[in-house]
Structure formats: C-alpha cells, structure tokens
Amino acid sequence: MTTLEDQLVADFYDYEALLSDDERKLLLKARTFLRDEVKPLVNENWAAGTFPKELIAKFRESGLAGLPYEGYGEHRAATSHLLTGMLAMEMSRTDASVATFFGVHNGLAMYSIHSGGSQEQRDRWLPEMAAMDKIGAFAMTEPLGGSDVAGGMRTTAKRDGDSWILNGTKRWIGNATFADYVVVWARDVDDDNVKGFVVEKNTPGFSPAKIENKIAFRIVENAEITLTDVRVPEANRLQGIDSFRGVAEILRATRGGVAWQALGVMIGAYELALDYAKERRQFGRPIARFQLVQDLLVKSLGDITASWGLLVQLARLQDAGVFKDEHSSLAKAFVTSRMREVVSRAREIFGGNGIVLDYDVARFFADAEAIYSFEGTREMNTLIVGKAITGQSAFV
Structure with missing residues (x-):
C-alpha cells in the first residue's frame, strides 16, 4: 500500500500498489526529478515553441532511459510494462511534450533498433542511446x-x-x-x-x-x-525487418505507451482542477462546494480510474507476451477519448483562467489534441478492434 503523502490524488484505487517496492522507488524518483528539474522549464519553452536542450543532460543524469531493454541502460535488466507505462504517465502528468521527446527516443527509436536490428546493431547503437549520449x-x-x-x-x-x-x-x-x-x-x-x-x-x-x-x-x-x-x-539497414509487418509490431508496442501518456495528461489536468476548485472562491465559498463542480470532478476521476484499470491489464498482457494489435488499439482509442473529455472539464472548472498558460491547464487542453491524433486516429484504431470482434474488415 502506498503512503498517503506519496499517493497521487488521482490514484483513487491505488494502482501504484501493484508495483514492486523497487519499481515504486524508481517511479517516485522519476516523480521528484520531473517536479524539480523539468516542470520549471515547461511553460516558458511551451510559450516560445522551443525545446530546452539542457533537458537532455538532466535526463542523462536521471538514468531513466533504456529501462525496457535488458542489458542496456543504467538498470541493465528489463522492467515490467506496468512500470514503463506508469513512467510514461508520470512524464505526461508533468508535460506531454517532454513525455513525447522521451517516448520518441526511448520508445520508437530505441525499440525499432532493439526489435528490428541485429545483435551487432543493438550493441552498436543502444548503449549510447540508453545513456542519452545520442538521441x-x-x-x-x-x-x-x-x-x-x-x-x-x-x-x-x-x-x-x-x-x-x-x-x-x-x-x-x-x-x-x-x-x-x-x-x-x-x-x-x-x-x-x-x-x-x-x-x-x-x-x-x-x-x-x-x-x-x-x-x-x-x-x-x-x-x-x-x-x-x-x-x-x-x-x-535494420536487419530484422523486411516488410511493414515488422513496423506494425513496433507500433503495436508503442501505441500502448501513447495511451499511458493520455492517462498522464488526464491526471495532470484533473489535479490542477481539483486544487483550483479548493482555492477559487465564488459567492463566499470555494467552488469545490458547488454540486456542479463536484460532478465534473467525479466524472473525470471515473474516467481516469477506468482508463488506468484498462492499461494495467494491457501491461499484464504485454508482460505475458500475448497482447495483440486490437488490445493496444482499444487502449489508444478509449483512453484518448476519455482524455479529451477530462481536459475539457478541467478547463471548464478554471473558467476564463483556463485559457491562460499561467494556470497550466491550457497546456494540457491543447496538447491533448495531438495525442488524440497520433499513433493511429480513434477511427483507425476503432476499425482494428472492429475487425477483431466481428471478423469483418471495414477498411477501404
């Protein structure tokens, strides 16, 4: 059981308790790093449309890269998909752009080499990428x-x-x-x-x-x-891939990571809205005492909790090596749809302040649109799941 001071307010069913003690320590290490080293850089660079290159050195020192790949990176042993998913969630809870920078490097690029490269290619490129000496x-x-x-x-x-x-x-x-x-x-x-x-x-x-x-x-x-x-x-040339089937294997794995990112965006926006509702006063009382505001918060918490449960089971299927395209596609389609609603409710709770970057929620609201679209649109992922459950292809 996680302690009260460590547990996220959005983790209503204590999903983090499913991690081992060592995994939990690593997640908390990442949470502290993101809060202290990354968050202070976010809004200024988001407004300017710039990537803070100093983040690369900070990530290098954090030792977070290379985690899923046994034999590479600081930890040298493969980690569970539940931990890597929660780490992606944690990064997006801070900022979706930074999570994407890391996910492209540590996920799409490194996984392509790890799954599609020869042993010589893995040994040539992955150690320096795991150390973030190369991006x-x-x-x-x-x-x-x-x-x-x-x-x-x-x-x-x-x-x-x-x-x-x-x-x-x-x-x-x-x-x-x-x-x-x-x-x-x-x-x-x-x-x-x-x-x-x-x-x-x-x-x-x-x-x-x-x-x-x-x-x-x-x-x-x-x-x-x-x-x-x-x-x-x-x-x-990646020696292990000679057709799009190999690319599809990569996208199947990384699509689940995008769903975890969407969960992180939901949690980040919900936490902001909850804190704001407790502090913002109207008609002589905190708006958290208004029934309509509580309704928005509870709906959002329900969406977060349901999405988290779906992703926990997806991680278990991945760890067991039995997950399929339709599993990651359902996660991507469902969680990103719920994300869109949660960030909209969060922005609504902020009222006019919800469109100002100073309050952070506007950033989550805008970034959610990108996550909703990439790694397969909702419509494309729906058709993948639809084919799986009906046996009929509706692709044209």
Missing part, C-alpha cells in the same frame, strides 16, 4: 501519408552495391532537428517492401526543417525531413 528519432509519417502509410509510403530506397539511396519526404518527425540517429522507413523499389534505415546526423542529402506555428506539443521539435539521394550503408 533518436523515428521517421515514418509523410506529408501525404498518415493513416494509409502502410500501403502508400512514397519515400523510396534503392540498393546500390553496399549502400542504399533514400529519396522522399517525412513529416511530423519529433526530435528530428537535433537527433543523432533517425530511423527512416522507406519502400524498397525492387521488392516493394518497407525497410528501416538508421540515418546518422549530418548525412549528406538529409535535411530536417522545424515545423512552426503549432497549437499543441510546442516544446517538441517536429520536423519535415527532405531526403535527397541520401546514401546509407547496408550496415545501417
């Missing part, structure tokens, strides 16, 4: 290819002796403006299969341009990448 990115989405990128990928790869030549454009690629290693997915023009390539920083023909004027995830440096005759050695 990773993951480039799949394209300007004209989002939900249909599996069959409509336009970026091409052409074998040329011991090298590959990549051409095309990628968009919405987090970390790409400063990443050392970018996992680029391209369609082999000879066999029409999707393959993965680790493109190193400053490779000729590789040109990332930061996307400006975003209304969400403003700290994340998303980029549009232009690849013009980018030459990549065969040694940098």
Whole structure:
C-alpha cells in the first residue's frame, strides 16, 4: 500500500500498489526529478515553441532511459510494462511534450533498433542511446501519408552495391532537428517492401526543417525531413525487418505507451482542477462546494480510474507476451477519448483562467489534441478492434 503523502490524488484505487517496492522507488524518483528539474522549464519553452536542450543532460543524469531493454541502460535488466507505462504517465502528468521527446527516443527509436536490428546493431547503437549520449528519432509519417502509410509510403530506397539511396519526404518527425540517429522507413523499389534505415546526423542529402506555428506539443521539435539521394550503408539497414509487418509490431508496442501518456495528461489536468476548485472562491465559498463542480470532478476521476484499470491489464498482457494489435488499439482509442473529455472539464472548472498558460491547464487542453491524433486516429484504431470482434474488415 502506498503512503498517503506519496499517493497521487488521482490514484483513487491505488494502482501504484501493484508495483514492486523497487519499481515504486524508481517511479517516485522519476516523480521528484520531473517536479524539480523539468516542470520549471515547461511553460516558458511551451510559450516560445522551443525545446530546452539542457533537458537532455538532466535526463542523462536521471538514468531513466533504456529501462525496457535488458542489458542496456543504467538498470541493465528489463522492467515490467506496468512500470514503463506508469513512467510514461508520470512524464505526461508533468508535460506531454517532454513525455513525447522521451517516448520518441526511448520508445520508437530505441525499440525499432532493439526489435528490428541485429545483435551487432543493438550493441552498436543502444548503449549510447540508453545513456542519452545520442538521441533518436523515428521517421515514418509523410506529408501525404498518415493513416494509409502502410500501403502508400512514397519515400523510396534503392540498393546500390553496399549502400542504399533514400529519396522522399517525412513529416511530423519529433526530435528530428537535433537527433543523432533517425530511423527512416522507406519502400524498397525492387521488392516493394518497407525497410528501416538508421540515418546518422549530418548525412549528406538529409535535411530536417522545424515545423512552426503549432497549437499543441510546442516544446517538441517536429520536423519535415527532405531526403535527397541520401546514401546509407547496408550496415545501417535494420536487419530484422523486411516488410511493414515488422513496423506494425513496433507500433503495436508503442501505441500502448501513447495511451499511458493520455492517462498522464488526464491526471495532470484533473489535479490542477481539483486544487483550483479548493482555492477559487465564488459567492463566499470555494467552488469545490458547488454540486456542479463536484460532478465534473467525479466524472473525470471515473474516467481516469477506468482508463488506468484498462492499461494495467494491457501491461499484464504485454508482460505475458500475448497482447495483440486490437488490445493496444482499444487502449489508444478509449483512453484518448476519455482524455479529451477530462481536459475539457478541467478547463471548464478554471473558467476564463483556463485559457491562460499561467494556470497550466491550457497546456494540457491543447496538447491533448495531438495525442488524440497520433499513433493511429480513434477511427483507425476503432476499425482494428472492429475487425477483431466481428471478423469483418471495414477498411477501404
């Protein structure tokens, strides 16, 4: 049982008690680090649309990277999916942009190499990525290819002796403006299969341009990448992936992580709204004493509690190695939908102050829209689950 002073007010059913003592200590370490080192940097950089590069050194010192990968990182042993999920939740509870920076590096990029690379490739890249001496990115989405990128990928790869030549454009690629290693997915023009390539920083023909004027995830440096005759050695092609099926395996795992992020956003917004309701006075009393405000808070707590329970079971399925596409898709679709409602209620409780960055809730409200859309829209994830339960495909 967690102690009263440690337990999150949103953890109404004490889900954190499911962690081992060592896992709980690591989660609390992350909570303290995020509160003391990350949160003070958030609003200023969110408003400016800048990524605070000093965060990389802070994360490096925290030892949080590399946790899921046995043999790599400070902890050297694989951790449970429940712990890694709660860590993703904890980061988003502080800020969804920072959680995305970390998730792209520690999840999408590192997991692509860990699951799709040879042992030599894992040993070559993962130790320095786990230490955060090198930062990773993951480039799949394209300007004209989002939900249909599996069959409509336009970026091409052409074998040329011991090298590959990549051409095309990628968009919405987090970390790409400063990443050392970018996992680029391209369609082999000879066999029409999707393959993965680790493109190193400053490779000729590789040109990332930061996307400006975003209304969400403003700290994340998303980029549009232009690849013009980018030459990549065969040694940098992920040796274990020769079709989109391998990419789907990666997305299945990371989609669950996005659902945990959505839970963190819900919790962050709910905590702010609860504190504000206790402090804000109208008609001579705290607004927390108003029935309608309590109704908004209780509905939000119910959504949080239900989502958390769903994700706990998803983590158990992952640890058992039996989870499927439809499991992570249901989590992503359900939890992000609940997130949208929770952040809306939280902003409502703040009234006019809810649109001002100073009160933090506006940031959660805006960032929720990005989480709702990426790693598969609600509609696409719904169709994956729908096919699983009916046996009929409604994809067109």
